[in-house]
Amino acid sequence: MISVEEAKKRINENISPLKPALKLLEEVSEHILAAPVFGAYDIPAFRQSSMDGYAISFGDKDGELELAGEMAAGAAEQLTLKSGQAIRIFTGAPLPEGADTVVMQEKITKNGNKIGFGDDKLVLGANVRPIGAEIRTGEMAMQKGDLLTPAALAFLAGIGTNKVEVYPMPKVAIILTGNELQQPGLPLEFGQVYESNSYSLSAALKKEGISDIEVLKAADTLDKLTEVLKSALENNDVVLLTGGVSVGDYDFVLQAAADCGVTQIFHKVKQKPGKPLFFGKQNDKVIFGLPGNPSSVLNCYYNYVVPAIKKLSGKANSIKEIPAKLSHDYQKPKGLTHFLKGNYSEGKATPLGAQESYRLSSFAQASCLIQLNEAQENFHAGEIVNIILI
Ligand SMILES: Nc1nc2c(c(=O)[nH]1)N[C@H]1C(S)=C(S)[C@@H](COP(=O)(O)OP(=O)(O)OC[C@H]3O[C@@H](n4cnc5c(N)ncnc54)[C@H](O)[C@@H]3O)O[C@H]1N2
Numbered sequence: 325m326i327s328v329e330e331a332k333k334r335i336n337e338n339i340s341p342l343k344p345a346l347k348l349l350e351e352v353s354e355h356i357l358a359a360p361v362f363g364a365y366d367i368p369a370f371r372q373s374s375m376d377g378y379a380i381s382f383g384d385k386d387g388e389l390e391l392a393g394e395m396a397a398g399a400a401e402q403l404t405l406k407s408g409q410a411i412r413i414f415t416g417a418p419l420p421e422g423a424d425t426v427v428m429q430e431k432i433t434k435n436g437n438k439i440g441f442g443d444d445k446l447v448l449g450a451n452v453r454p455i456g457a458e459i460r461t462g463e464m465a466m467q468k469g470d471l472l473t474p475a476a477l478a479f480l481a482g483i484g485t486n487k488v489e490v491y492p493m494p495k496v497a498i499i500l501t502g503n504e505l506q507q508p509g510l511p512l513e514f515g516q517v518y519e520s521n522s523y524s525l526s527a528a529l530k531k532e533g534i535s536d537i538e539v540l541k542a543a544d545t546l547d548k549l550t551e552v553l554k555s556a557l558e559n560n561d562v563v564l565l566t567g568g569v570s571v572g573d574y575d576f577v578l579q580a581a582a583d584c585g586v587t588q589i590f591h592k593v594k595q596k597p598g599k600p601l602f603f604g605k606q607n608d609k610v611i612f613g614l615p616g617n618p619s620s621v622l623n624c625y626y627n628y629v630v631p632a633i634k635k636l637s638g639k640a641n642s643i644k645e646i647p648a649k650l651s652h653d654y655q656k657p658k659g660l661t662h663f664l665k666g667n668y669s670e671g672k673a674t675p676l677g678a679q680e681s682y683r684l685s686s687f688a689q690a691s692c693l694i695q696l697n698e699a700q701e702n703f704h705a706g707e708i709v710n711i712i713l714i
């Protein structure tokens with residue numbers, strides 16, 4: 325059995341980002357750029373008004389000008405401004421030839437076809453967006469390693485980019501094991517339990533930006549599980565099995581993994597919940613055997629699966645670990661790192677009730693996992709411990 329730290333280290337050492345791919349902007353929200361993006365055009369591509377108003381030549385600002393036409397956003401035809409003239413213009417429209425300044429419509433007086441200007445603060449070039457102010461042709465817009473946030477996607481779209489080279493998000497299969505599982509919404513027969521792990525994992529994966537998720541079920545026989553695992557490995561980058569990873573007579577995950585050519589990197593971590601965690605690889609494919617208890621599944625997900633997914637998708641940062649003051653005294657036996665469902669507020673971490681690994685009621689309210697280290701038995705109120713924000 326290995327420590328939490330060793331398990332995390334082995335996962336990190338055994339995972340590399342997925343092969344970069346060229347994808348449409350619509351498909352790459354929250355992805356990491358695998359190559360820099362360069363501007364293909366000067367943007368703005370033309371001198372553009374940033375206000376609704378009147379385009380003028382700055383030298384004419386003190387006189388009364390004659391209204392000589394209109395440029396709306398999207399105007400396909402260029403106008404030329406002559407001395408003594410103003411041209412009506414709208415936000416986003418191209419400046420007429422000969423104009424250098426835009427006066428806001430709130431600052432003018434209008435007398436028939438004549439326009440007067442009372443803006444003493446007007447400066448040359450006011451309310452004009454220069455050509456290439458956002459980006460120049462050939463200039464680097466974003467770097468390799470940058471995150472494609474909503475703003476980044478809009479920036480790239482705004483400079484005319486529609487495809488980018490990114491680290492893909494992994495395709496993930498969830499395999500549920502256990503003959504006892506019943507779908508929520510149907511009546512429970514004797515001995516059945518409602519299936520909940522696919523709900524936690526699917527939702528958590530979606531929060532990481534993963535959309536390609538397949539949920540599969542395998543009956544508790546070695547043949548069936550091996551068949552399902554084999555096909556999941558063919559079609560996905562990551563396989564998350566839940567249950568069947570302990571020592572019971574119907575726990576076939578280890579054998580099925582071996583039969584599918586998966587190399588075991590570790591099995592069993594000195595932790596609670598989630599002690600029988602399994603991690604393995606088949607070439608570049610990543611396999612987690614998550615211990616079936618619903619809290620064990622989620623604890624292992626936050627501690628081990630999230631960093632793995634981040635690394636596969638080229639992301640550097642992993643889990644949000646911070647120090648916090650423990651709210652109460654707490655005792656546990658030596659030997660296992662405990663992860664307690666807790667709440668975090670104003671620097672203080674409070675353990676919640678229902679800590680058993682089959683229970684989720686307090687996990688449903690928790691905002692953090694409180695990490696109590698392997699070697700320590702007694703923890704005191706006010707002591708600094710590490711927490712993982714979830
Ligand atoms: N003799 C021993 N027994 C057990 C040990 C041990 O060391 N020696 N470890 C215990 C620990 S710790 C855990 S955790 C579990 C993990 O067992 P498995 O991964 O083999 O999981 P299962 O036995 O299949 O299921 C455990 C538990 O979780 C329920 N479950 C499973 N899948 C789902 C699901 N999709 N939705 C909701 N609930 C699920 C299942 O019904 C069981 O109650 O082993 C201990 N035993």
Ligand code: MOO
Binds near residue numbers: 596599617619681
């Ligand atoms: O480690 Mo198991 O997950 O406690 O019940």
